[in-house]
Amino acid sequence: MKQVSLLGATGSIGIQTLDVLRLHPDQFSLYAMGFGRNVEKALPLIREFEPSMIVVQDEETKRKLEKEVAHPQILCGGEGLIEASVAEPVDVVVNAVMGSIGLPATLKAIQSKKQIAIANKETLVTAGHLVMEEAKKHDVNLLPVDSEHSAIFQALNGEQRRDINKLIITASGGSFRDQTREELAGVTVDDALNHPNWKMGAKITIDSASMMNKGLEVIEAHWLFDVPYDQIHVILHRESVIHSMVEYVDRNVIAQLGTPDMKVPIQYALTYPERKELPITKNLNLEEIATLNFQKMDMDRFPCLRMAFEAGRAGGSMPTVLNAANEEAVQQFLEGKISFLDIEKYIEQALENHDRIHNPDLSTIISIDKETRERVRFQIN
Numbered sequence: 555m556k557q558v559s560l561l562g563a564t565g566s567i568g569i570q571t572l573d574v575l576r577l578h579p580d581q582f583s584l585y586a587m588g589f590g591r592n593v594e595k596a597l598p599l600i601r602e603f604e605p606s607m608i609v610v611q612d613e614e615t616k617r618k619l620e621k622e623v624a625h626p627q628i629l630c631g632g633e634g635l636i637e638a639s640v641a642e643p644v645d646v647v648v649n650a651v652m653g654s655i656g657l658p659a660t661l662k663a664i665q666s667k668k669q670i671a672i673a674n675k676e677t678l679v680t681a682g683h684l685v686m687e688e689a690k691k692h693d694v695n696l697l698p699v700d701s702e703h704s705a706i707f708q709a710l711n712g713e714q715r716r717d718i719n720k721l722i723i724t725a726s727g728g729s730f731r732d733q734t735r736e737e738l739a740g741v742t743v744d745d746a747l748n749h750p751n752w753k754m755g756a757k758i759t760i761d762s763a764s765m766m767n768k769g770l771e772v773i774e775a776h777w778l779f780d781v782p783y784d785q786i787h788v789i790l791h792r793e794s795v796i797h798s799m800v801e802y803v804d805r806n807v808i809a810q811l812g813t814p815d816m817k818v819p820i821q822y823a824l825t826y827p828e829r830k831e832l833p834i835t836k837n838l839n840l841e842e843i844a845t846l847n848f849q850k851m852d853m854d855r856f857p858c859l860r861m862a863f864e865a866g867r868a869g870g871s872m873p874t875v876l877n878a879a880n881e882e883a884v885q886q887f888l889e890g891k892i893s894f895l896d897i898e899k900y901i902e903q904a905l906e907n908h909d910r911i912h913n914p915d916l917s918t919i920i921s922i923d924k925e926t927r928e929r930v931r932f933q934i935n
């Protein structure tokens with residue numbers, strides 16, 4: 555029986571991870587669960603899974619939860635997430651929190667040699683060099699949950715890294731794939747949250763609409779698979795059926811296909827290297843889909859993708875700034891304080907105003923992340 559620590563249990567990935575755990579009660583048990591402030595959503599999960607440890611975002615949420623359940627171990631904040639990641643009984647940590655808040659827990663889980671299923675891409679974007687250095691040092695395999703990275707991971711199975719010609723990451727195009735840049739001026743939060751293929755948390759759905767999600771995924775792929783940016787290619791693929799591909803030097807291309815359903819990569823990360831039945835997901839029906847479309851990615855149409863490639867190539871502290879400015883700007887957009895097109899504007903300004911720091915350590919990354927967010931907030935208010 556594997557003991558699972560699930561960080562971000564009330565989120566889109568978290569809930570789907572629990573769907574997968576329910577299918578295999580003989581193999582997985584929920585030892586710890588973490589969430590932010592959504593006590594209402596967490597309560598039935600706590601009652602059903604009876605985790606030994608619960609982590610919430612702050613003391614106020616802890617007090618609220620304590621009124622509802624008598625539980626001996628309710629922890630708080632970043633320290634709590636770390637406790638849940640390193641607890642002795644835990645075998646596998648599923649990091650499904652949103653944002654760079656997930657970084658310290660990921661690092662500590664690696665240092666404790668836990669198996670890690672990583673959905674929290676911001677961790678790899680903000681500090682990929684630190685995460686991969688620790689993973690190498692402690693001989694820990696990071697198992698990707700992100701659908702594109704799960705696809706690449708599977709396409710790389712049994713292959714030699716030196717034989718890779720390029721990674722081909724597919725992008726659905728997000729909510730505004732059929733809109734011109736001019737048309738983006740008046741779009742609303744509800745428009746942006748209307749993703750054509752996936753039902754996800756709010757932040758990643760906005761990232762998909764701005765194409766920043768693909769930018770973050772390029773940086774995520776660079777670190778996870780140790781592939782240079784010149785060998786990472788993004789292609790528009792409306793159907794989200796091919797989740798990504800690897801082209802090898804001999805021109806063989808290996809693609810992974812499947813119904814767009816995150817339970818598929820979540821379960822694969824949990825059961826790897828084994829495969830298990832997943833009856834709660836529909837089979838891929840290519841006859842019904844009939845046509846798969848592909849289109850060249852236009853970097854002028856999607857400047858967030860261009861900025862992510864630039865920040866990734868520049869390296870050092872630039873991806874930290876890219877990620878922090880994006881997290882803050884997206885939050886401000888969701889709160890109705892800025893327009894959709896302002897998101898890219900604030901990211902560009904943050905990158906332009908930052909003096910790159912080579913090989914930043916954890917405390918430098920945490921302070922750059924904080925300063926960048928403050929600066930974006932200051933410019934907006």
Ligand SMILES: NC(=O)C1=CN([C@@H]2O[C@H](COP(=O)(O)OP(=O)(O)OC[C@H]3O[C@@H](n4cnc5c(N)ncnc54)[C@H](OP(=O)(O)O)[C@@H]3O)[C@@H](O)[C@H]2O)C=CC1
Binds near residue numbers: 595631
């Ligand atoms: N959703 C998807 O299909 C995919 C998501 N990902 C990645 O997975 C991660 C999670 O995404 P998603 O599930 O969509 O996000 P959601 O916003 O749906 O969920 C986020 C989760 O994190 C929790 N959380 C937020 N802030 C804190 C905090 N400070 N401390 C503890 N917990 C916190 C939330 O709790 P609460 O509910 O209480 O706010 C919630 O459980 C992201 O990095 C995303 O990019 C990658 C591929 C696909």
Ligand SMILES: CC(=O)[C@@H](O)[C@H](O)COP(=O)(O)O
Binds near residue numbers: 702752816
């Ligand atoms: C499901 C998943 O992995 C998301 O990251 C997805 O990729 C979003 O779709 P697009 O960013 O391609 O619109």
Ligand SMILES: [Mn+2]
Binds near residue numbers: 700701702771
């Ligand atoms: Mn993805």
